[in-house]
Amino acid sequence: MFKKTSTLCMILLLGASLAACGGNNKANNAAAPAGNATTPTTEAKTETGYAPKELKVQFVPSQNAETLEAKTKPLEKLLGDQLNIPVHVTVSPDYNTIVEALSSKQVDVGFLPPNAYVLAHDLRQSADLLLQAQRFGVKDETGEPTEEKVDFYKAMIIVKKDSDIKSIKDLKGKKIGWQDVTSSAGYVFPAAEMKKAGIDPDTDVQGITIKGHDAAIMALLNGQVDAVAIFQDARNTVKKDVPDVFEQTRAIHFTTPIPNDTISVRSDMSQEWREKISQAFIAITEDPEGAQIVKDIYTHVGYEVGDDSNFTPVREYAEAVGQKIK
Template sequence: MSSKEIDVGFLPPLAYVLANDRGIADILLQAQRYSMQEPNGKTTKDLVDYYRSMIVVKKNSNIKSLEDLKGKRVAFQGTTSAGGYIWPVAELKKAGINIETDIEQVTLNGHDTAVLAVLNDEVDAAAVFEDARNTVKEDIKDVFDKVVPIYFSKPIPNDTISVRSDMSPEWKVNIKDAFIDISKDPVGKKILNDVYSHAGYIQSTDNKFDIVREYKRLVENNTP
């Protein structure tokens, strides 16, 4: 967007905030997904504009709370992952836990990999998006019995549809209306769900992403 090679982006929360704070991107819409029903990880019929992070452990683990993670091997995703790093790290810090000194941090690539790492005793716990166990249940039918959540984060804003900040107001409206129309068309809805796991779109505003900015600062301050 900054080089004006693209006009529209499907930006996750952190990428949107970084782009907006540089004056590159404006938000038009937020994706909607079906909310999750816990502890079984099934989707409901309710559309929401957020998701959550969760920390999972192996069933019968002695880890029952965030405090119990001290001294344990805990898996995270890369530092730009909202559900796999930013939210869990920020909320661990709020709980008085520093991932640099209080736990043994392990970085993995993929939320499915993190669930499997817990299952195979490679780590004691893992921070993943809710409910990442679904990514492996086809191969491991009893994963919901063997890997269980001990913590759910506060809501994380869903992905955005963002456009270049210098785009004309008329074009912003046209693009916004087009995506909403596509999401209401049965064929378009299926494509969006298959490709992006988006079930719909709602109009959004930048201030809904202030929590991303807050958590980003918390995480940055958590690193020596």
């Protein structure tokens, strides 16, 4: 049984130890932090910050990592062509690993969701906001995308169509599938809103960690859990394999809007290279080929210059579930 309180304590303890030793979660050969753990990122120090001679980029996929490994190569080439330096894009097993990799300077650029960005920026002071992603909006009723690019999304809690769970208050005593506790859509925002409704996500439900929103949906369909917290509308990620997924499930709750994911850079990156990297990502999404690659990897359809004040609600929700960010 997943015990959220224990997990949060472990993360807080890890946060302290990571600052000293640079480790976090388990990784394997297919999903390891970028760069060798004993070799710092190749870089040239300047008076105004670090200028990478090769750029190391890392992200956590919202779906099966194995299906995305091959898609990172085209992104490496596109970024390399824009920046005129070698680029290495790798997949991380979780966001805490990216935060630590940025802190230990093993990674230069991280795709960080809102809560992981706040953790890296506020608590670890190891990353700065560069860009905020844009996605197409999603219709609550159908899960279909709109034609409007937006800088926010929602989390949702879904159950099977024939479930007796009608609202989040009915989750008491049920099994719910969470993502990592730093996942904004997969834990923080749904858990905070459960607390507002009088349901303690630590003690009133049996939480089970599931890696990947697509895997969470499959766990729900297979009867392993009674409900899952996912980003809106992650059901589209399994529609190819389960065409009637929308008919088999229904949403019982949508959260308040969540700021879209960030592209964050290590905090000592030079201003010159911050601008180069920003321009490179924006240029890639303005090209049809590049836009499709980025969309396939991370469902982003564009980027805009980030504003840290957009993440104030994220800080408030993190505190609501007991996460230390300062």
